[in-house]
Amino acid sequence: MKNTHYIASWFYRESADEASYYPQMGRKGDSVLAQSVYMQIQVPFFVTFKHYNPYCHFLFFTNMRQEDLPSFLIDMFDKIGGVEVVTLQYKCAPPKGWYHSWANQFFLYDILNYMENRMDDYDTFTVIDADCICQRSLTPFLTQVQQQGTGLYVVADEDGWSSSDLTQSEMEDIYETFYGRKPSTPLFYYGGEFISLRGDKVREVNHAYVPLWEFNLKLFEENKPKLNQEALLFSVLAEHLQIRNNYGNSYIKRIWTNPHLNNCKPEDRNLSIWHLPYEKRRGLHYLYNKLSKTNYEIADEKKFWEKASLFCGVPEITLWKQLRDLVQKSKDIFIR
Numbered sequence: 001m002k003n004t005h006y007i008a009s010w011f012y013r014e015s016a017d018e019a020s021y022y023p024q025m026g027r028k029g030d031s032v033l034a035q036s037v038y039m040q041i042q043v044p045f046f047v048t049f050k051h052y053n054p055y056c057h058f059l060f061f062t063n064m065r066q067e068d069l070p071s072f073l074i075d076m077f078d079k080i081g082g083v084e085v086v087t088l089q090y091k092c093a094p095p096k097g098w099y100h101s102w103a104n105q106f107f108l109y110d111i112l113n114y115m116e117n118r119m120d121d122y123d124t125f126t127v128i129d130a131d132c133i134c135q136r137s138l139t140p141f142l143t144q145v146q147q148q149g150t151g152l153y154v155v156a157d158e159d160g161w162s163s164s165d166l167t168q169s170e171m172e173d174i175y176e177t178f179y180g181r182k183p184s185t186p187l188f189y190y191g192g193e194f195i196s197l198r199g200d201k202v203r204e205v206n207h208a209y210v211p212l213w214e215f216n217l218k219l220f221e222e223n224k225p226k227l228n229q230e231a232l233l234f235s236v237l238a239e240h241l242q243i244r245n246n247y248g249n250s251y252i253k254r255i256w257t258n259p260h261l262n263n264c265k266p267e268d269r270n271l272s273i274w275h276l277p278y279e280k281r282r283g284l285h286y287l288y289n290k291l292s293k294t295n296y297e298i299a300d301e302k303k304f305w306e307k308a309s310l311f312c313g314v315p316e317i318t319l320w321k322q323l324r325d326l327v328q329k330s331k332d333i334f335i336r
Contacts, residue, residue: 003122005142007053009045009130010061010111011038012090012104020103024277029104033335037280039070041130043296044287049134050080051298056142058083061111063090072292079296088114092213098220098228099164105230108192109209116206119199122146129193131284132252132275133312135305141196141251141272151196152238153248155231156189163189164228174227175236178215183239190238192231193275194252201243208237257283257313266315276312281332282325283312 014020014029021027025034042060050058066074066085077083092109108127115125124145126138145151161168168187176182197205212233219226227233238244252273256263261278268274276284287308291297298304308314313321 003120003124003146005053005056006059006115006119006123006125007049007056008059008061008111008125008127009042010107010127011042011130012063012107014104018093018096018103020099021101023101024280031336033332037285038130039073040288041280041284042073043076043291044133044284045128045130046076046083047080047291047296047298049128050082052134052137053139054082059086060084061086061088061107061114063088076296086114095217095220101164102229105192108230109206109213112202112206112209116202119202121198121200123199124196125199125202126151126194126196128273129275131277131280132193132273133284133287133308134273136272138251138272141247144247145196145198148245148247149198149201150243150245151247152243152245153191153194153252154188154246155191155254159186161189164232166225166228166232170225171227171232171236174219174225175239178212179240187235187239188244190231190235191254192229192234193254194248194273195234196248201241204241205237208240209233212236212240255314257317262317264313264315268315269309274312274314276314279312282328283308283321285328286311286324
């Protein structure tokens with residue numbers, strides 16, 4: 001039996017009651033603009049990933065019914081084919097008052113729970129943030145995941161890192177308190193934007209998640225440092241399950257193109273995947289517009305990536321992009 005490679009993205013629509021803050025949007029999750037943007041970036045995501053990986057089974061997870069999705073998204077799924085929409089409840093949602101930002105992120109664990117019931121041990125499941133685009137086949141990476149069990153992206157491995165108001169030292173204290181032993185080596189911070197697991201490893205993560213999440217809730221109740229978002233929790237699970245690696249770092253990078261934070265290098269053009277957090281309302285929006293006008297096709301790869309490079313500022317931000325981004329910013333002022 002041939003094993004399946006699943007690739008997924010997701011969007012959780014927050015209500016006004018549960019909405020939290022999303023720094024890259026400068027708005028809360030119930031904002032009309034924020035929800036529109038997160039829907040639009042699904043277009044360049046699925047078009048590019050599907051173009052270079054047509055043999056994969058694509059999934060879009062959401063708490064929305066398919067008939068309630070924007071018409072352009074339904075049209076795109078229909079045109080490119082092979083994308084399955086899966087509607088899930090948010091059962092892993094943190095309690096009210098949990099943390100000021102990214103309240104939707106624990107939806108990842110509902111997704112993993114769902115995948116456990118449809119994956120064979122040697123299937124692979126790769127969940128990727130929608131503000132990513134793919135420019136070549138992921139076959140070598142997926143083959144490696146199938147052989148090794150996991151493929152993870154290390155965002156920070158230097159001593160003294162911190163993320164989402166939690167320090168490396170605090171996270172290691174949480175690990176030692178819960179598991180009764182110190183980490184084998186200092187803990188890394190694994191990015192939640194790119195996690196790839198073999199079917200048997202999905203089951204291991206789901207099993208280990210439950211008691212750690214219960215402990216995390218206890219920390220919240222006691223007003224102690226806790227694992228504020230899904231990637232911090234996964235980073236602890238990775239050590240516990242001994243699945244730590246940096247295989248994903250050869251394929252993806254969190255590329256910042258912010259005028260005040262730019263880590264882009266010429267060699268980033270050679271990456272398989274660009275993760276572009278700052279480009280949600282900028283370069284990825286421009287790509288959404290372009291693909292909408294070309295029937296969601298990449299007819300000429302060279303020309304498409306010349307445009308993608310110009311739009312997204314990889315590897316350099318041109319004067320055209322600076323001016324275009326200013327125009328876009330002025331438009332956003334008038335949208336809630």
